[in-house]
Amino acid sequence: MRIGALAILLSTLIGAGVLAELPDLSGTWAMIQIYPQTAILPFAGEVARSSLVAQLVVVEQTGSSLVMSDRYCFTDVDDGTPLVRTEIPDAFMKSLRPAPRRGELRETEEGLLFEQETHLEVRGAILEDPENDPLPTDLLDPRVFDQDEDGQPGMTVRVTVLGIVEGKTYVVQRVRYHLIGSVVGPDRIEGRIEWTDEQVVLDATNELLKADTIGAPDPDLEASRFVLVRVDPSWSCGVLRERLAEILGEPPND
Secondary structure (H helix, E strand, C coil): CCHHHHHHHHHHHHHCCCHHHCCCCCEEEEEEEEEEEEEEECCCEEEEEEEEEEEEEEEEEECCEEEEEEEEEEEEEECCCCCEEEECCHHHHHCCCCCCEEEEEEEECCEEEEEEEEEEEEECECCCCCCCCCCCCCCCCCCECCCCCCCCCCEEEEEEECCCEEEEEEEEEEEEEEEEEEEEECCEEEEEEEEEEEEEEEEECCHHHCCCCEEEECCCCCCCEEEEEECCCCCCHHHHHHCHHHHHCCCCCC
């Protein structure tokens, strides 16, 4: 859209009282994303697996447009079976530095809609075409790099199988997610996530851990969800961890 046309549109919306009524969402927010999937794990077979991703997000707002800058805090993985435990190290999370994402607010008959554009991240590799290039499968592929700076290729994930086999896997990943939700209050946004992910295990410290996990998002579109809650700018990832249950619950009544 040309600048002139955009200005006319904004003027029309303001005159109609639409933009003037939008809440100010600028500030610091905690975001929790929940990604359920059906997965086939080595040694365990098919399981209902889920990942919870926690972030601190700084939101800048201009009219109905949002710019969201993320800081990843932690990821908790529930493998859906006591036979397997996956742990995402702090170094993995700290190495994730995504580019700012853009979002929009829109008035609908159901209320104020929040939508964030599809976000793509490639982890542990640099691809010429991040959207379409296949992920590397060889740890010596020059596109692979030590993103979490632990001296190993790609990204390091810790895995324990049967409580006996413990080791590290070195992976590359590609994740995409698109957020669609509702502004349920000036300090809370809730909605669903449309997402896909890919992972290749390049190597592992134990031969038994080299098999790739096969998975797909839960077919229930409402199961993959997110919540954004406004928080004090002083919040750290440690505070977010301590307040996780509160964030996932209902907002307090004033």
